[in-house]
């Protein structure tokens with residue numbers, strides 16, 4: 020039977036018992052509305068740990084004033100089913116008042132890695148993510164924590180934060196899970212109508228074209244980005260937020276492809292902002 024816990028104290032007490040019995044704890048932080056991408060993280064955690072905790076918390080401090088906090092999709096009953104089916108033992112589902120009982124004076128900033136990509140477009144977003152993940156890590160105190168590679172910048176930021184602040188937690192990045200036509204799974208896909216859903220395949224199709232150019236030894240980033248922009252602009256429902264090629268580790272923009280890189284994009288399909296990426300390694 021899966022336990023649904025809303026209170027921090029109760030979660031701590033429960034996990035203390037498991038730890039006393041030398042059980043390992045895997046942690047999958049989420050904002051709910053679980054899809055197959057989350058399912059793959061939960062499954063991996065339950066294969067690699069004795070106990071898996073899934074947190075479901077739509078974190079208000081990572082949403083900007085014009086973002087989709089209020090309409091962010093929620094469905095606890097369905098989430099429960101996905102969590103159980105994939106081997107989770109505990110869902111931590113705190114209220115906002117439990118996580119933020121008073122005005123927060125302490126924030127976690129991971130500098131530099133938040134300058135490009137989504138960080139440049141969503142001011143304060145990664146501060147909100149790093150802060151809530153720190154709080155969740157301190158509450159759950161897991162052995163391993165699982166994050167999807169779809170949020171590549173988030174994963175890089177969490178890894179650096181864990182290193183810089185000496186969290187004794189192994190961070191595991193898991194591959195992007197896709198629909199049959201290539202669209203990366205995302206809770207936000209549920210906002211798309213049928214026409215938009217079809218248009219949304221432009222992200223993966225463009226990423227594939229970029230990969231092909233790099234495979235064919237194109238190293239000039241401007242040429243690649245120009246091709247990508249032209250390709251996306253052919254789709255009338257798509258509006259580019261950014262298409263960037265950055266160093267895979269520093270997340271700084273590059274002009275020429277020489278070392279390992281991350282190719283990432285954010286594109287509005289109608290009103291819905293979708294992200295996708297791939298990394299390209301040379302050895």
Ligand code: PAF
Nearest residue numbers: 048049050078148151170
């Ligand atoms: O990736 C997400 O769903 C969120 O950013 C996270 C890591 C759960 C923090 O709120």
